[in-house]
Amino acid sequence: MGRDVSESCIDSLLTEMVSTYCNRFYANKPELAARRIEAIGYQVGHQLSERYTMERPCFSDHLEAIKFICKDFWFELFKKQIDNLKTNHRGTFVLQDNRFRWLTRMSIDQSPENGTSEELSIMADNKTMQSMHLYFPCGIIRGALSNLGIPCAVSADISNLPAWLYEEIWMITSITPDHENLTFSSFDGSLVLKISFDVFFALVCTVIIMITCFWKKFKHNEQI
């Protein structure tokens, strides 16, 4: 797009944003801080997608839009593309980035040699801090996809690798009108798939119909 920004400025800005929202504005309410950071990301993603889709032809379906996010959008933001894209063809996409630029310079407090309970609490703190930094990119992805007409929920997971190699996994679930937004109240790194009641009902009906058809066919074959 012709505009370059200093990378160290972006890193500093993001670190400061997370630290301000977590430690000053919503010091005892990490869920609210997470929501605010995600909302900022939503605005940014909304506007960026407007700019970056300017000269492209329209997207024919959701997969095209997700591929745009993985390739062009990610390249504009991070100078690289998403490393791996998986889908279950039923509305869930998993994006994997093996070296997420905004976290490459983040260090983890090395656990001291004291008791295991301290180590666990330090590891839990590290996990919380890392997850706080992931809400902004989640918001960006959600904002970009919403602007392209795809309401969705985005969650991120980070696997514990050495500091020089971070593996991020983003899961995007598209929302039908009956779904509610996934809340970020319990972010423990595990991916949870929610199926709404009517989808479950439809599956059960399909299974019953299939069994009935096979039963009739079986009976017909017996008679012959």
Add this chain to the structure above:
Amino acid sequence: MIVCVAVVGHQNNPLYIQSFTDADDALKLHHIVHCSLDVVDERVNNPKKSGPTLNETFLGLLYPTENYKVYGYLTNTKVKFILVTTDLDVRDADVRNEVPCCIC
């Protein structure tokens, strides 16, 4: 000569509308823009080419009225740009080149 430019959001909400003629004509131009939104919806929902999916952003001439020609452009984020012009000699290609300049 372009007499009216309108930017309409994805829920058909007006974002910007500006007419460049005398004041008493402005309402008529607003009506023309409003009617052209229906034509845009029609073009989007019933693409003319029945083979490959229509992915053109520039919709071309939407409909000609007695004095004006109305052109439309649809972005990927479903924001519509409507151009009303009086120039009867203007061609599609000229308008097609002008619209991306307007966006920047």
